[in-house]
Amino acid sequence: MxxxxxxxxxxxxxxxxxxxxxxxxxxxxxxxxxxxxxxxxxxxxxxxxxxxxxxxxxxxxxxxxxxxxxxxxxxxxxxxxxxxxxxxxxxxxxxxxxxxMYIPNLPHQSVPLGSSAEDNVEVRRWLPEGFSFENTEPVLDHTTIGKKLNILDFERGTKLSGSGFPLYKGKGATLERALINFMLDYHLANHGYSEIFPPFLVNRDSMKGTGQIPKMEDDMYAIEKDGLYPIPTAEVPITNIYRDEIVAEKELPIKYVGYSACFRREAGSYGKESKGFLRVHQFNKVEMVKFVKPEISYDELEKLVNDAEDILKELQIPYRVLMLCTGDLSFSAAKCYDIEAWSPAEQKWLEISSCSNFENFQARRANIKYRREDNKKTEFLHTLNGSGLATSRLMVSLLETNQTPEGKIIVPKALQKYTGFSIID
RNA sequence: GGAGAGGUGGGUGAGUGGCUGAAACCAACGGUUUGCUAAACCGUCGUAGGGGGUUAACCUCUACCGAGGGUUCGAAUCCCUCCCUCUCCGCCA
Missing domain, CATH: 1.10.287.40 (Serine-tRNA synthetase, tRNA binding domain)
Structure with a gap:
């Protein structure tokens, strides 16, 4: 607001x-x-x-x-x-x-003007050594290889819940769990976050606090009987931890990282780009959330993006970082970087992280303040969040970039101690 | 799911119709004292909105005692609805 x-x-x-x-x-x-x-x-x-x-x-x-x-x-x-x-x-x-409630946040002055994703600006890209955009060997796309190795079962997921509810099996399930644990551990050990395991259902006030409601109401699942909403991201419960509170300045910055399943209706987006993991109703995500003093929020945004990038470097996955233009910026964000991972089979970049500074837009809605040491006055703090990372799209890239010509998957080194195996065949 | 108790400022807790925005105590902050710490003493100690102002300090009005309605000249105090917490029983991982 x-x-x-x-x-x-x-x-x-x-x-x-x-x-x-x-x-x-x-x-x-x-x-x-x-x-x-x-x-x-x-x-x-x-x-x-x-x-x-x-x-x-x-x-x-x-x-x-x-x-x-x-x-x-x-x-x-x-x-x-x-x-x-x-x-x-x-x-x-x-x-x-x-x-x-329907007025969006204003873009920061450093955000490039533009009307659509076309006008986003690539700020950097990172490629593993020896990487090439050309596929010298044929690469099976993630749905095909997932089926072949019996680690993903989209058909049965559909039987259970409907399309967009992936079912992981065997080593696929283990790999997913390994990714989540690896990412959490990495942020905890290297980036100074503390861990949150939030509720996956929240009340309406929480959804309002972070801006999902009322504007995006149609994209949210709702459990009407109990007035609860399955969260579209851990950002919602984690940011709302301090709703209607005044925190002491010395507590700041507060940096949380947490895993949650994420639920999105994705109303009206059937067909296009919805194959396999590309657009799903339920996925897993590790989310980073920061509560900071206004004067440092843009420095913290840069660090947040770097924190997310580190995961991809560890996993040796090629990616690029985009600065979103004004027209592509989400409702609550003042500035946002997207991180996109390369999909060799699709031959395109897939969004796997979004790191935003909301300035005091969410804090104002959720009424989160801090008390300054110098003049004892309260003011709204700044909130930021970023995916670090979303696993489903990451899985696409992972299964495709680590494929051998024989159609086996090499588990990235960083994940092996979490999976307990180094190859899926 | 059944029965009962209760929600007051950062905390404990008083207050059942009229100078009560709210006693007292604790915590916190500032100060005095002190070789230092502690203790003691003095002072400050909610949030939001409106108006004024040299738009800063400040002055002033209004609202807020879980939330929303109502009764009344007047409500923290009486009535209604909802929410939440706790205890016991049942059920369950």
Whole structure:
């Protein structure tokens, strides 16, 4: 959520930012509602002051044994006007909030202008030694090799739950589990995070806090009976850990890493790019979340991306890092880097990580503040998060880049102590 | 799932219709004292919104005692609905 004061004081700047994200700017509507609201608040507060004084007077008169009937009638009339105003105020607040909840975060000034993924900027790429984009030997795509080696069973996954619910079997299941453990251990040992194992179902307030609701409501699964939502990412429970809290400055930065299964409806995306692991309703992800002071959040974003990249280097998987342009930036993000891994069979890059700085956008929604040591004042902190990494798309790259000409899979060195085997055949 | 108890400021906890935004104590912070630490003493010690202001300090008003409604001139205090926590029983990994 944006600061209403920012919108009030810099409407043009805000409009420009929203439009660069290709979102509808309803700034003028907001300004109008805000002005009406402030006027009404002022008027109503004055009435309330009057009522408070009046009813105190009633008390005094009654205590002295006098007749307060006339005064009581007068105060009652004020009270009626107040409740009228209050109900109008509630309407205004709801209306204003309704619009504000749909206003996206503003892009940081370093974000390139652009309208779609075409305009994203590649900032660097990393390739293992001896790597070539040309496939000298034929490479089986992940669904084919997965079936051949009996480690992935998409058909039976579909039988169990529907399309997009992958079933891992045998060494495939072990490999998936090894990846998760390796990534968690690596971040814990090398990057200074502490581990969280969050709930996979959260309430509506949590979904609002990180911005999935209301805008992306249709992409979320919902358990209506209990008012709970299966999380689309561990970002939701982990960021909401500090919802409605004020943390001490000396606690910052707080860096958490956690595994969760992720559930996404992916409404309306059937067909295109949905083969195998490319788009699924349930996948596994290790997520990094940071709570930091505003002045260091952009340095922390760079470190966050590096932390994610380290995993790919360890696994010897070719990747590139993109800086998203304004038009491709997600709703809550001020700046975002995507990491894409190479898929030899698809002959294209697959997004496997997204590292974002939300500045105080989520903190404002979720009401997460910190108290400064110097002036004891509270202010919203900055939140960041990044996948480190998502396993399903990573599995695509892994099964394809580590394939032998005979169709066996060599388990990357870094994973072998987690799998207990070095080859899948 | 059944029965009962309870939700007050960072914590403990008082407050059952009128100077109570809320006693007291603890914690925290600032200071005095002290060779240092401790103790003692003094002071500060919620959040949000509006208005004013040399837009900073500050002044002022309003709201908030789990959430939302209601009764009343006036609600932390009375009524209704919901949420949550705890205890016992049942069930279960």
């Amino acid at each position: 944006l600061d209403i004061k920012l919108i009030r004081e810099n409407p043009e700047l805000v409009k420009k930012g929203i439009e660069s994200k290709k979102e509808p700017s309803r700034v003028d509507e907001i300004l109008k509602l805000d002005e009406e609201r402030r006027k009404l608040v002022f008027e109503t507060d004055e009435l309330k002051a009057k009522r408070n004084a009046g009813s105190q007077e009633v008390g005094k008169v009654k205590k002295a044994g006098g007749d307060a009937a006339a005064l009581m009638a007068e105060v009652k009339a004020i009270g009626e006007k107040i409740s009228e105003n209050d109900s109008r105020l509630r309407e205004l607040d709801a209306e204003l909030d309704g619009i504000l």
